[in-house]
Amino acid sequence: MIDLHMHSTFSDGTLTPTQLIERAKQNNIEVMAITDHDNVDGLKEGRIEAEKKGITFINGIEVSANFLNKDIHILGYFLNLEDEEFLEWLKNLQEKRQNRTLEILKKLADLGIDISLSEVEGEVLGNVIGRPHIAKIIIKKGFAVTMDQVFDRYLGDGKPAYVPKVGVDMVEVVKKLKANGAVVILAHPHLISHPDDTVINIIDNLIKNGLDGLELYYPNIALRKKNKLMKIAKKRDLILTGGSDFHGLHRAGIDIGLGNISTEVFQKMVEKKEKIDKNRKNI
Ligand code: AMP
Ligand code: ZN
Ligand code: FE
Ligand code: FE
Numbered sequence: 001m002i003d004l005h006m007h008s009t010f011s012d013g014t015l016t017p018t019q020l021i022e023r024a025k026q027n028n029i030e031v032m033a034i035t036d037h038d039n040v041d042g043l044k045e046g047r048i049e050a051e052k053k054g055i056t057f058i059n060g061i062e063v064s065a066n067f068l069n070k071d072i073h074i075l076g077y078f079l080n081l082e083d084e085e086f087l088e089w090l091k092n093l094q095e096k097r098q099n100r101t102l103e104i105l106k107k108l109a110d111l112g113i114d115i116s117l118s119e120v121e122g123e124v125l126g127n128v129i130g131r132p133h134i135a136k137i138i139i140k141k142g143f144a145v146t147m148d149q150v151f152d153r154y155l156g157d158g159k160p161a162y163v164p165k166v167g168v169d170m171v172e173v174v175k176k177l178k179a180n181g182a183v184v185i186l187a188h189p190h191l192i193s194h195p196d197d198t199v200i201n202i203i204d205n206l207i208k209n210g211l212d213g214l215e216l217y218y219p220n221i222a223l224r225k226k227n228k229l230m231k232i233a234k235k236r237d238l239i240l241t242g243g244s245d246f247h248g249l250h251r252a253g254i255d256i257g258l259g260n261i262s263t264e265v266f267q268k269m270v271e272k273k274e275k276i277d278k279n280r281k282n283i
Pocket of ligand 2: 037
């Protein structure tokens with residue numbers, strides 16, 4: 001089994017990298033990637049623990065970008081963690097997140113929900129604050145019962161306390177990941193809340209800047225959407241990937257190993273990475 005998309009406590013997952021690897025082992029995972037939002041801080045621990053358990057570990061990340069006020073997530077695989085320029089750029093993203101958190105808290109206060117930054121920071125182990133952390137406090141304070149309700153009422157795309165991560169342009173994200181030597185994949189394109197033709201334009205625009213593939217193996221993706229995206233990918237010679245997007249055991253029915261991809265599909269990614277490295281050597 002192969003799972004290339006999951007989150008640890010270094011972003012908004014509830015398991016530490018070590019606990020993720022333990023669970024992956026239980027679920028018979030042979031190849032895995034940790035893809036925390038906007039940071040690579042859990043990868044070292046993940047790799048050490050994965051190697052102990054004989055699991056092949058891929059350095060991953062899921063970078064949040066923005067296009068026309070909606071979130072676009074871009075995955076990078078086989079990251080080079082020695083790339084100082086890339087690490088600096090990530091720091092910059094994390095600062096932008098911090099500012100956004102403050103803006104969200106302001107909007108919530110206007111709606112009568114008072115939450116302080118230190119309350120949010122109490123929910124976070126790493127330095128990447130996400131909406132789920134804020135959502136937990138909203139629930140604790142009794143303004144909603146479920147995560148879905150929080151996103152539906154307050155934090156989801158376009159809702160009253162939604163703040164896009166302004167300034168993180170999707171093309172910039174692809175370029176930075178390419179400069180790092182990563183294989184670059186558009187995460188869960190079926191969840192992008194733009195109309196279909198806009199999504200196709202997004203894909204074509206990103207391809208021009210180096211996008212390598214689409215994430216199409218994903219829990220609960222509707223077959224019709226998958227087939228449609230599959231055609232789009234085939235026409236453009238994009239590779240396909242997949243993963244569970246596991247965030248912890250609180251999401252009913254989502255576990256490590258869902259979104260499993262075959263060894264053949266994974267092999268295409270490996271070949272892509274080899275090609276990228278070869279081309280870079282020739283420059
Ligand atoms: P952020 O990175 O701060 O924009 O938060 C995005 C994260 O919020 C996603 O990766 C999900 O983990 C979570 N999320 C987004 N929409 C929902 C939803 N409707 N219900 C629960 N969690 C959500
Ligand atoms: Zn997340
Ligand atoms: Fe995502
Ligand atoms: Fe994710």
